[in-house]
Amino acid sequence: MAGKEVVTLESLRKKMADFARERDWEQFHSPRNLLLALVGEVGELSEIFQWKGEVAKGLPDWGEEEKQHLGEELSDVLLYLVRLSDMCGVDLGEAALRKLDLNAAKYPVHLCKASSMKRTYNSSGANENPQSGGAPEGSGL
Structure with missing residues (x-):
């Protein structure tokens, strides 16, 4: 897959730290605040599945727009989790x-x-x- 960026937890951690620093948001990124934001994002992720019942692996019955929305919400959860672990001094991969x-x-x-x-x-x-x-x-x- 030439041209595709390799994504690691460490590269996400650094990008999130830079993102927060550039916006002067570090002051708001306490472990408590990040945890509450993470819980909110898990709620948004849950809403996507709320009334669908069981879904097949790979989501073959889902449209591209639904899958893109799912990817965005999964990403929000991942990014908050990575940021929370960083603010708590936990090496998430380890x-x-x-x-x-x-x-x-x-x-x-x-x-x-x-x-x-x-x-x-x-x-x-x-x-x-x-x-x-x-x-x-x-x-x-």
Whole structure:
């Protein structure tokens, strides 16, 4: 994909910092304010799906305008999350990789493959509290 900019969390962090600095908005970017803005954007993202019921992977029944709007709202969520992590001094990429490792240990393939059951494991790996539901709570999946 020649000509396409490579986007990393670090490049987004820097662009967001520059964007805020150029507009003198740093004074408003407290962790609390950024979190509340993020929650508002998640609400806007949720509205897109609110009355659609289940939608197919890839959104084949959606028009280009709907997909573009979805992309804008997803981007708002991502950008506020990146900015919030920066203002909190958290390396988001590093934290995400660590969380994936923790989830891999918490939800081992041999116990969780093809199952939507919530499982809580003790240190020995024994299942303590199975509950039905969607993706495991806190899994980020």
